[in-house]
Amino acid sequence: MSGTNRRRITSKELAKLAGVSSATISRAFSPDSRIGSATRDRILAVAREYGYQPNAIARSLNNQRSRLVALVVNAIGNPCEAEEQQLLVHRLQARQLLPILLCCADHSDRLQLMRLASTYQVDHVVIFSDMVSMQDAVDIFHTTKPIIVSFEPLENEDVSNIRIDGAASAGEIIDKIVGDGKQRFAYLSGTKSSWIDKLRRKWFADALARHGLAFEAEAFGDYSYDSGFKEAVLLLHRSKVDAIICGNDVMAIGARDAARRVLGKNTPEDIAIVGQDGIAMAAWDCNDLTTLSLDHVAFMDAVVELIERHEAGNEGPHSITLTCTPRWGSTA
Amino acid sequence: MSGTNRRRITSKELAKLAGVSSATISRAFSPDSRIGSATRDRILAVAREYGYQPNAIARSLNNQRSRLVALVVNAIGNPCEAEEQQLLVHRLQARQLLPILLCCADHSDRLQLMRLASTYQVDHVVIFSDMVSMQDAVDIFHTTKPIIVSFEPLENEDVSNIRIDGAASAGEIIDKIVGDGKQRFAYLSGTKSSWIDKLRRKWFADALARHGLAFEAEAFGDYSYDSGFKEAVLLLHRSKVDAIICGNDVMAIGARDAARRVLGKNTPEDIAIVGQDGIAMAAWDCNDLTTLSLDHVAFMDAVVELIERHEAGNEGPHSITLTCTPRWGSTA
DNA sequence: ATCGTTTGTGTAATCGTTTGCACAACGATA
DNA sequence: TATCGTTGTGCAAACGATTACACAAACGAT
Structure with missing residues (x-):
């Protein structure tokens, strides 16, 4: 329970403890799979006792889906203000997707950073940075079609994108x-x-x-x-x-x-x-x-909308256009 | 090369293409391992040609190190302003560590979110949120000793932390x-x-x-x-x-x-x-x-300092204290 | 010519899951 | 009772890397 033993328990070990096979352990953690409800309950109880949780890395390797999302943002900048970032992160988390943040300072390592992230087999890529060329994004993420938050007509129409019209x-x-x-x-x-x-x-x-x-x-x-x-x-x-x-x-x-x-x-x-x-x-x-x-909530809703379509296997490409509205203040 | 084939090439396939075994492929990508430099160059050339990069998920499974860092931050709040976040993310990236961002809005899912991240076998955990109890953090991350950014004396002295004294x-x-x-x-x-x-x-x-x-x-x-x-x-x-x-x-x-x-x-x-x-x-x-x-740069330097000690296998716990300085403005 | 060391490569096990297939047990039907 | 679907479980093969071990070739020193 508490921090005495350092290593995390594996499904095989838990299997031994629960008197079942590791396959059954796996099934106990998959919502819809053929398993007796009594067995499942027993396994979950034992699992809780020993603090077992399936290893997401191993699962990702097997599944070919990591449930990781790469968020490519522009260092300080626009349009990925903290507000938007946070809205998006919350929405992702609600879907059990975890965001990996790529903060691209200067162009030199931008590409290298994206390459690094791509080796983690991210399921989705959202590019907020206007400094990334679409071709680079497509080449680097290759198997994962990126979602580009774009403000201009794209030369490569094979990529899902969100356009802003102001x-x-x-x-x-x-x-x-x-x-x-x-x-x-x-x-x-x-x-x-x-x-x-x-x-x-x-x-x-x-x-x-x-x-x-x-x-x-x-x-x-x-x-x-x-x-x-x-x-x-x-x-x-x-x-x-x-x-x-x-x-x-x-x-x-x-x-x-x-x-x-x-x-x-x-x-x-x-x-x-x-x-x-x-x-x-x-x-x-x-x-x-x-x-x-720009309505940031609508903006992030659009991003999530595209991600959900991709999750559903409908890779598009899709395009969504949002329009800006003026905010009248006292500076003009 | 371009987006015609969807699947990523594996080391075994590349091995066949380069006329070597997959073990040799792996060695070509490990800086210091016994491999002929001619072989390495040839492999790297072929790899570039086919866009091969070692799969980080598979590597993590084998290595027991994911090079992922969980950043637990308080939704909107303090003290993880965007400035600090960004400083830290840059420093992590420079060390080839990728940050997973956990934005903990309300307490209900905070723990669940941390549990989710822990299944990804993150190498380090940095907790900025003052809403997370240390005991929860230790229990959940279990094998990964978290780094707590703490402002008060800790009851559990087994955790590395940074204290701020103002x-x-x-x-x-x-x-x-x-x-x-x-x-x-x-x-x-x-x-x-x-x-x-x-x-x-x-x-x-x-x-x-x-x-x-x-x-x-x-x-x-x-x-x-x-x-x-x-x-x-x-x-x-x-x-x-x-x-x-x-x-x-x-x-x-x-x-x-x-x-x-x-x-x-x-x-x-x-x-x-x-x-x-x-x-x-x-x-x-x-x-x-x-x-x-608070000197944010010094603050993030301290966090990185702790992470580096953990990386070096020296898990501490370590403690660093930073002191605040007044900034005199015209509001007081 | 022989031995020892170094160097480069392949073989196979391993990391911790998931899942197709096989199979046993079971109740229901004819 | 023989047959058939259904249900629950185990076996074993993936997933894609890394690495201990073994071994052959090359080399220098005797």
Whole structure:
């Protein structure tokens, strides 16, 4: 019982203790398999007594299903905010699936990390990172069709994916800001290399174009508060923009602080600032951000929906599209 | 190569292709094992060609080591902020250890979830959640000695742990606030049932006692901004406190917003507000929180240090103590 | 030419499950 | 009573690696 013996008991040993074969032990733990209910009860009782639980590694080897899910997320970033991560992890756990977290810092080891995870025969792969090329994902996970959380049309249509469409809402937000008299827009990107960021930028650029406007200035950060702050300072020093669209909410908060603190400009009178994602923090009283918001619950529901289809053997590929909604705050 | 064949190639099949035995395949992938370098090179080349990688599940079964680490964290909470989580995950990955994330929402399934993870024969367990009793952890993981991130003296000294000591810094903070003329303190707890929270409260209570003071009011939240906001409003309505010590930084921000927005009180003139943890957000310009801060990098270094000792076979138990430092902001 | 050591490889057992197949016991039916 | 389905159990072969052991070849020293 308590920690005296170090090794875990095996089904064969338990079999001896219960006077049955190890096959019967296995059956006692499989909900629907031919076994006498008396035998099962006895086995479960003995199992509890000796602290026996079937070894999931051995089972996975035999079953060819590990019930592990690889979650590939972007280090700090977007869109895998802790909120979403947590929602998803809870939903997975409710289905007895365990998440292996792959936090991909820089590109060098990203692929190697994914290769490592793939050797664990994960049943599903969810890729949140916009830095991973789909072809790499497909090649590496090979037998496990990944689910890509994608923001753009995929060249490889053999992969299940979730698309986010924010074009309409970006339009609403731009309309409002232009309506308020702002004319000179800047885009503060989350990263230089991400295609998600490029697509998001396009939503806003297209909306501006409908007003005969275009981004007058650009800058690149790294999705962090500090980068939002720093880039906004540089931006506002070198150009006279009166509206900044930011790559995510955290950068928007940084930019707002920079405008207020360093330049003495207030939102929304002097400058409009817009975020993206709609994280909980955006709604905090001290922030009250205007942002292009995504319903995170619906988002994770969609991910789980795809996983369930894959579990059911229907590997798709499937595609789900979600649309963003504006959140109106006091920053624009 | 590309996605035509679904099954992953096995060592036996690769052996046939390379004209060797499967044992030799295995040796080609073990850095120091007796094998001709010509053979190894040839095997690695063939392996690359067919996309072969040793199956980690099978290897784990044989090795009795899975290179998986269970991370037990408190759903939303403290102290496992995303920052810490990420630091740790990176360090684990650098050691070719993969983290399985257990997000324990409510107590009902917490134990069951830990049991599930334990069947995967994880090599290490790191428990950040203050809601897990140590005895449960030891019983469930049984063969794998867990590492508990503990804030209080442990009854069971057989478990490696990391202690945080904030008594001295809490004293400094209280001294400063009392020196500024504040007299009436409230404590806004993170949770009702956590012993970590109780210990933290004690640091401040002891410091107050040295000034002949005590907490005049108490409230309980759930480590979230909303709970900080809501409880602060109630607290300030029913008592005339002029200083609130909060269970974590996020609640402190909520309380600050509540004081400012609902009661019209400003920090630090009208009311002093103190957080705990020292997360990055606390230093943001818009927050600039006074907080009892922990060095997260040192914290995660300590966790990794313990894991490495366990890996080296030196299971301890080991104990490491870290001390907090005050972060002086404009809220107190 | 002989012996001893080193080096490289194959054989087969092992890790702890699951599951197809075989078979015994049993009650029900004709 | 002979036959037939049903039920419960054991045997043994997977699953895909690792590794102790055995052995052949190669090499140097006598």
